[in-house]
Amino acid sequence: MSVVKVQSVSKWFPRRDGESLHVLQNIDLDVPEKAIVAIVGASGCGKSTLLNIIAGLVKPDRGCVFLNGVKASDFEDWRSLTYMFQEDRLLPWRTAAQNVAFGLEAAGVARPERRERVAETLALVGLSGFADAYPHELSGGMRSRVALARSLVTRPSILLMDEPFSKLDPSIRTQMHDEVLRIKELMGMTIVFVTHDVEEAVVLADKVVVLNPRPGRVRETQEIRLPYPRDPLSPDVAEQARLLRRSL
Amino acid sequence: MSAVPSSPAAPVDDGRPKPVPGAARDRRLKLAALRLALLVALLAIWQVASLGAPPFVLPSPMRVWEAWTALVASPTFWKDLGVTFERIVTGFALAAVFGVAIGLILGASKTLGEFFEPVLTLITTVSSAIWAIFALIWFGLSNWTTIFVVFMTAMPLILTTVWQGTRTVNADFVELARTFRMSQAQVLAKIYLPTILPLFFSSARLAFGFGARVSLVAETLGASSGVGVRLKQAADLLQTDQVFAWTLTLVALMLALEALVLKPLEARLFRWKKQAEAS
Numbered sequence: 001m002s003v004v005k006v007q008s009v010s011k012w013f014p015r016r017d018g019e020s021l022h023v024l025q026n027i028d029l030d031v032p033e034k035a036i037v038a039i040v041g042a043s044g045c046g047k048s049t050l051l052n053i054i055a056g057l058v059k060p061d062r063g064c065v066f067l068n069g070v071k072a073s074d075f076e077d078w079r080s081l082t083y084m085f086q087e088d089r090l091l092p093w094r095t096a097a098q099n100v101a102f103g104l105e106a107a108g109v110a111r112p113e114r115r116e117r118v119a120e121t122l123a124l125v126g127l128s129g130f131a132d133a134y135p136h137e138l139s140g141g142m143r144s145r146v147a148l149a150r151s152l153v154t155r156p157s158i159l160l161m162d163e164p165f166s167k168l169d170p171s172i173r174t175q176m177h178d179e180v181l182r183i184k185e186l187m188g189m190t191i192v193f194v195t196h197d198v199e200e201a202v203v204l205a206d207k208v209v210v211l212n213p214r215p216g217r218v219r220e221t222q223e224i225r226l227p228y229p230r231d232p233l234s235p236d237v238a239e240q241a242r243l244l245r246r247s248l
Numbered sequence: 249m250s251a252v253p254s255s256p257a258a259p260v261d262d263g264r265p266k267p268v269p270g271a272a273r274d275r276r277l278k279l280a281a282l283r284l285a286l287l288v289a290l291l292a293i294w295q296v297a298s299l300g301a302p303p304f305v306l307p308s309p310m311r312v313w314e315a316w317t318a319l320v321a322s323p324t325f326w327k328d329l330g331v332t333f334e335r336i337v338t339g340f341a342l343a344a345v346f347g348v349a350i351g352l353i354l355g356a357s358k359t360l361g362e363f364f365e366p367v368l369t370l371i372t373t374v375s376s377a378i379w380a381i382f383a384l385i386w387f388g389l390s391n392w393t394t395i396f397v398v399f400m401t402a403m404p405l406i407l408t409t410v411w412q413g414t415r416t417v418n419a420d421f422v423e424l425a426r427t428f429r430m431s432q433a434q435v436l437a438k439i440y441l442p443t444i445l446p447l448f449f450s451s452a453r454l455a456f457g458f459g460a461r462v463s464l465v466a467e468t469l470g471a472s473s474g475v476g477v478r479l480k481q482a483a484d485l486l487q488t489d490q491v492f493a494w495t496l497t498l499v500a501l502m503l504a505l506e507a508l509v510l511k512p513l514e515a516r517l518f519r520w521k522k523q524a525e526a527s
């Protein structure tokens with residue numbers, strides 16, 4: 001059964017001149033359980049909008065979304081889904097540990113358990129020594145790790161990631177890919193990963209969906225059957241990326 | 249030979265922590281010296297000026313000092329001070345609670361905000377003296393007259409700042425809270441409140457100062473005890489040295505409050521802020 005199913009979703013945004021902007025057209029998407037599905041596409045083709053629709057932050061104008069087979073409007077277990085945004089969105093007045101605890105506070109987890117799980121999750125992303133640092137005291141890579149920890153601490157079964165590493169330099173980005181794959185293996189969640197970087201998609205995903213812009217629609221869906229871990233510099237990855245790039 | 253000559257004076261980074269330079273301490277000492285010089289100069293001018301004026305116009309520093317020591321020793325001094333302080337703090341605390349709560353609510357709901365905006369303008373344009381007169385009519389000679397005036401002076405200031413502060417709340421953070429399915433109350437407490445806290449703090453400081461000043465006026469009109477009443481009595485009897493003594497007491501108290509409560513509290517609350525590198 002697919003964990004996330006997007007069924008012929010279309011979306012228009014109103015424009016200031018009274019016209020409307022057609023952002024998504026008849027999008028179909030199937031994300032099987034424990035899969036990593038990457039969505040690639042040029043800037044502005046509606047990738048973030050699609051994730052927002054899956055997360056229930058934006059309502060589609062046509063079509064619908066099913067989560068664990070339940071229609072989004074009837075879905076109740078929203079806390080089993082977390083969203084890592086394009087910006088890290090760390091609250092500047094909270095330390096790393098307090099930022100990670102944010103999601104648990106919403107779920108009403110008691111303080112002692114909260115502390116334990118925050119420490120556990122910070123260790124998981126390799127940030128144990130920085131629990132008390134404020135965001136402005138952390139490097140870009142560390143901030144990404146905190147944001148990742150915040151999305152993981154509630155032990156979600158669905159993780160939506162919107163170009164979470166696009167601002168990091170390549171070597172740190174590769175590190176983060178390894179982390180994501182390792183943690184996914186450990187926690188066994190389903191991931192929808194948005195990126196404009198084809199190599200990143202090929203390294204991470206079981207399935208890559210290519211969107212074309214204006215209006216955003218699915219151009220191609222490609223299964224990636226290479227064994228993990230995938231070396232971003234290997235010829236296999238390069239070949240897959242080349243094939244995908246043709247339809248971008 | 250192409251060895252780079254290293255001058256013996258050049259500092260080498262040996263990986264050890266850099267010693268903290270003494271510049272900060274020097275600057276503080278210099279500032280303290282400047283403050284002291286200013287104090288001495290003011291006292292000297294005061295002394296010279298008082299030589300050419302009768303004591304009921306301008307008493308000498310010495311005379312004021314004597315009046316002050318006598319005042320502190322008098323049985324009602326602490327009671328008057330306590331009563332006034334209590335009224336200011338009560339009025340201010342009520343203003344803070346209502347100002348923050350109403351400001352948050354008006355900020356979170358656009359319709360309510362637009363509906364109530366004229367009321368706020370109305371309240372801010374009415375002068376504190378008029379509130380004092382209304383208070384006298386409504387509450388008579390009681391604590392509530394002063395409390396009400398402090399409240400009506402401080403509350404609109406705090407409310408306006410909090411309300412405007414809600415517009416600076418980062419919509420991305422609110423969206424983040426929504427993905428965690430936080431309740432509206434949680435969003436207010438965990439996103440809105442921390443965002444407006446720095447603004448609230450500076451407006452509260454201003455509001456407390458205004459409240460403290462108008463409280464004296466209110467007391468001269470509508471109270472039978474408190475610093476304002478004593479000031480008026482002293483003025484009626486032309487005891488100018490008493491007026492000076494009370495004034496100095498109040499100034500000293502405000503300075504102490506700033507240095508012992510507000511500054512440390514501010515430093516603690518806003519530890520998370522990035523410090524601009526001092527140049």
Ligand SMILES: Nc1ncnc2c1ncn2[C@@H]1O[C@H](COP(=O)(O)OP(=O)(O)OP(=O)(O)O)[C@@H](O)[C@H]1O
Nearest residue numbers: 013014023042043044045046047048049050086196
């Ligand atoms: N709330 C909104 N109101 C109006 N237009 C919007 C809104 N959100 C997005 N858009 C428009 O929809 C289009 C798609 O935006 P979206 O953010 O989904 O693109 P994206 O693929 O994520 O781009 P990027 O790779 O740059 O992040 C853009 O043209 C954008 O201007």
Ligand SMILES: [Mg+2]
Nearest residue numbers: 047048086162
């Ligand atoms: Mg985007």
